[in-house]
Amino acid sequence: MLGKAIRRMALFGAGIVGVAMFGALGAAHAQETTFDEVQLIVPYQEGGGSTIHARLLAPxxxxxxxxxxxxxxxxxxxxxSVKGINEFYNAxxxxxxxxxxLGTGTFFQYLxxxxxxxxxxxxxxxxLTSPFGLVVYARKDQGLKGDPIADIKKLREGRPVYGGANATSSDLPALLAIDLLGIKPQYLxxxxxxxxxxxxxRGExxxxxxxxxxxxxxxxxMIDEGTAVALFTFGFENENGDIVRDPMAPELPTFLEVYEEINGEPLEGTAYDVWKTLFDIRVMGSKMFSLPPGTPDHIYNVYAEAMKKALESDRLKSEQxxxxxxxxxxxxxxQAERTLAGATKMEGEQREWLKTWLKETHDVD
Structure with a gap:
């Protein structure tokens, strides 16, 4: 337990990105800025991941x-999420x-x-940006052995069945990655x-x-009991901008690793640019807290400093x-603003590539 606690403290301590020091004017504004009540708009139903995240951090x-x-x-x-964020922007x-x-749907519908x-x-x-990784897995009873490369090649030969919300929901990054690996599922x-x-x-x-x-x-x-095998994670972008293995499951290869191993060359060009933008949204920008456009620096800095302080509190270092x-x-x-910039950056060529892929693969206009 002690080792786990030390590791958790180190991750939070080392990972929290510092905010730029205030100048004299900024500090004066910060001292004057107080709030009596704040509304936090969550553009999803009660009980979902965004609400759980918000209710953990808000106190x-x-x-x-x-x-x-x-x-x-x-x-x-x-x-x-469009309805709630539209209302936030207007109000x-x-x-x-x-x-x-902000959630993944906020980004996908915008892009x-x-x-x-x-x-x-x-x-x-x-x-604030709270990253969270993704893992893709399959049922072992399809003749899979637990070797990600061999298992992906096996899945390419058949038609596994994938179930999800729709092609433009939070499923989108996983759907694109699966297709880029040459797996052609039946979709439900x-x-x-x-x-x-x-x-x-149930095996359906x-x-x-x-x-x-x-x-x-x-x-x-499920993996330990032999029901499922893990194929890959999406990885995690470190402070140097490199995509490394997910810290929650460092034993698993990343999507980029298995893609290169299977195809003999790394993912490049427009396909990589689109995948990377979706990665920035779904992994690095999984959950965000944001102020509206036009918020002056002195208010923004108050929130950034307060969030930094909150993350150091006992509540946010707990097992919960x-x-x-x-x-x-x-x-x-x-750094949170840089994550937003990466997650909203999609040039015309990349956007058209994604729209074409959605039409050809999922018949979505």
């Missing part, structure tokens, strides 16, 4: 913000009294130019994550993915926090 942030304001978590579900003033939780999107996502000011869409997992457990679905929050309690037990945040370093301040 610690309350204690760290000037004035110790009450943070009211408000769920506005609809249209894959939020740049005064620090309304913040939002795919969904006409329902009314928010300029690239102009938002995130002050319209399922929630719980329904897809239940179908996998044979290929699945999950975020690493489920690794220890759901995925690894580790169960939600995993062994991933949280990014604060300017």
């Amino acid at each position: 610690a942030l309350e204690q760290a913000l000037p004035g110790n304001p009450k943070i009211l978590v408000r769920n506005i579900p609809g249209a894959g 939020a003033k740049p005064d620090g009294r309304m913040i939002a939780s 795919l130019e969904d006409p329902a999107v009314k928010y300029p996502l690239a102009e938002f000011r995130p002050f 869409f319209g399922l929630s994550n719980a329904e897809a997992q239940a179908g996998f457990d 679905l044979t290929l699945n993915y999950d975020n690493m929050a489920s690794w220890a309690n759901s995925v690894k037990p 926090a580790e169960a939600v945040l995993g062994n991933y370093p949280q990014t604060v301040g300017t």
Whole structure:
């Protein structure tokens, strides 16, 4: 237990990215800025990952913000997060009294130019990013042995069955990665994550993915008992910008590793650019807290400093926090803004490549 505690403390301590020092004017503004109440918009239903994340962090942030304001978590579900973030963009003033939780749907619908999107996502000011990895796995009873390269080649010969929400939901990065590896599943869409997992457990679905929050309690037990085999994780981007193995499962190869091993060359060009943007969204920007566009630096810095302080609190170093945040370093301040920039950067050629892929592979316009 002591080793685990030390490792957890080291990860949080080393991973939290420092915010730039205030100048004299910024410090004066920071001392003057207090809040009595803050709304936190979560654009998904109660009970989901974004709500759990928000309700874990909100009390610690309350204690760290000037004035110790009450943070009211408000769920506005609809249209894959678009409804809630549209309302946030329209209602939020740049005064620090309304913040939002950004999810993967917030990014995908923006990048795919969904006409329902009314928010300029690239102009938002995130002050926290909580990364979370992904793992792709398959049922062992398809003749798989537990060797990722051999198992992927085996799956390329057949038609595994994949179940998920739809092609433009949070499934999108996994769907693209699976296709780039040459696996051509039968798709069953319209399922929630719980329904897809239940179908996998029953053997009706044979290929699945999950975020690493489920690794220890759901995925690894299936592997240990011989029901499933892990194929790859998406990896994790370290402070040098290199994609390395996921810290939750360093024994598993990354997608880029297995792609290069199977194809004899690394993923490059437009396909890599699109995959990397989806990686930035789904892994590095898995959950974000953001202020609205136009928020002045002195308010932004107050939130960044408060979030940094909150992450050092006992509440966010607890086992409960580790169960939600995993062994991933949280990014604060300017590094969170860089993550947003990477996750919203998709040139016209890359966007058209993705739209063409969606049409040809999933008949989605």
